[in-house]
Amino acid sequence: MRFVVIGPGALGCLFAASLSADHKHEVWIVDHNQQRAAILARDGISLHNETIVKKCPVRATSNANEIDAVHCILLCVKSHQVQAALATNRAFLHTAPLTIAFQNGIGHLQTLATELPLGKWGVGVTAQGANLIGPGRVRHGGKGHTTLGFLTPPQPDILNNLQHIATALTEANIETTTDEQINQKIWQKLLINVGINALTASLDCTNGDLLHSPSSCQRMRLAILEGAAVAAALGIPINHEPVSLTMKVCRETATNISSMLQDVRNKRRTEIDAINGAIVHEGHRLGIPTPENKALVQKIKGLENSYLVDSA
Ligand code: PAF
Numbered sequence: 001m002r003f004v005v006i007g008p009g010a011l012g013c014l015f016a017a018s019l020s021a022d023h024k025h026e027v028w029i030v031d032h033n034q035q036r037a038a039i040l041a042r043d044g045i046s047l048h049n050e051t052i053v054k055k056c057p058v059r060a061t062s063n064a065n066e067i068d069a070v071h072c073i074l075l076c077v078k079s080h081q082v083q084a085a086l087a088t089n090r091a092f093l094h095t096a097p098l099t100i101a102f103q104n105g106i107g108h109l110q111t112l113a114t115e116l117p118l119g120k121w122g123v124g125v126t127a128q129g130a131n132l133i134g135p136g137r138v139r140h141g142g143k144g145h146t147t148l149g150f151l152t153p154p155q156p157d158i159l160n161n162l163q164h165i166a167t168a169l170t171e172a173n174i175e176t177t178t179d180e181q182i183n184q185k186i187w188q189k190l191l192i193n194v195g196i197n198a199l200t201a202s203l204d205c206t207n208g209d210l211l212h213s214p215s216s217c218q219r220m221r222l223a224i225l226e227g228a229a230v231a232a233a234l235g236i237p238i239n240h241e242p243v244s245l246t247m248k249v250c251r252e253t254a255t256n257i258s259s260m261l262q263d264v265r266n267k268r269r270t271e272i273d274a275i276n277g278a279i280v281h282e283g284h285r286l287g288i289p290t291p292e293n294k295a296l297v298q299k300i301k302g303l304e305n306s307y308l309v310d311s312a
Contacts, residue, residue, distance in 0.1 A: 001071040010130035012076030013138035017047040017056035018172040029060040048139040064092035073099040079274035082108040105274025119154035125185045129256040141256040149182025194227045195220040195246040197260035198296035208254025222292040267307040272300040
């Protein structure tokens with residue numbers, strides 16, 4: 001199969017490397033940065049597991065229109081980059097039979113619904129841990145399940161297509177299933193990110209470290225419960241108790257540096273608006289108090305303001 005990964009971040013590189021390893025599939029990376037695309041095309045991706053480093057060949061370009069007949073696009077840019085990625089690659093995205101969007105949070109879902117052809121895009125929710133060590137160099141930081149699904153039911157042939165993609169990912173060591181209730185999975189993951197990401201980024205600690213401090217555990221709990229109250233008001237069933245589930249994720253990804261802490265350490269814009277910011281926004285709309293999430297948003301915005309150059 002021919003896969004295209006848009007966005008060479010940690011998750012994009014993990015997926016691209018896993019799918020292309022041992023020449024299983026042809027994988028293209030689309031990177032808006034031409035210089036980095038040239039490096040990826042020349043060197044491929046190195047995938048670092050506990051003990052081994054595997055070189056995985058990929059093709060790379062900053063012009064998606066030069067790629068022929070693709071089976072599936074994995075959109076792996078950050079939530080706040082979705083709009084720009086859709087604008088830059090609009091023509092290409094409209095020719096693809098299926099695009100799967102892998103972002104944390106919920107802020108970008110409306111943008112996807114507005115910009116992409118109805119029934120030809122799905123959502124991926126993953127608990128894979130991945131850290132970017134350098135351009136095209138990714139460390140697999142802990143295996144987790146990946147779920148794919150559609151927010152709006154598509155045609156049966158597209159559903160079959162999604163199943164094929166799930167199988168290809170599973171065979172590539174990314175255990176994946178499809179789910180008709182993907183919105184529940186999106187919210188389940190959102191509440192995990194609400195509890196872990198901003199706290200680890202503001203305390204500069206690993207996911208596992210959060211469990212060693214009673215005050216961090218308490219703040220995690222408060223932030224998640226505010227999010228769960230918002231989900232309940234929206235009528236979204238949360239099947240697993242979200243606080244203990246988040247603690248389990250902290251244990252399973254104990255040494256992982258959360259994606260938000262990676263962003264802060266690398267002085268990049270974070271996904272705070274799509275995660276805790278989304279809870280504050282929805283809470284405000286629904287009349288549900290969200291003080292802990294507000295405090296986390298304020299803290300992360302303060303960090304971002306200290307290193308982001310004013311682009312105004
Ligand atoms: O964003 C992340 O880092 C991940 O979603 C998670 C599950 C918090 C693990 O680090």
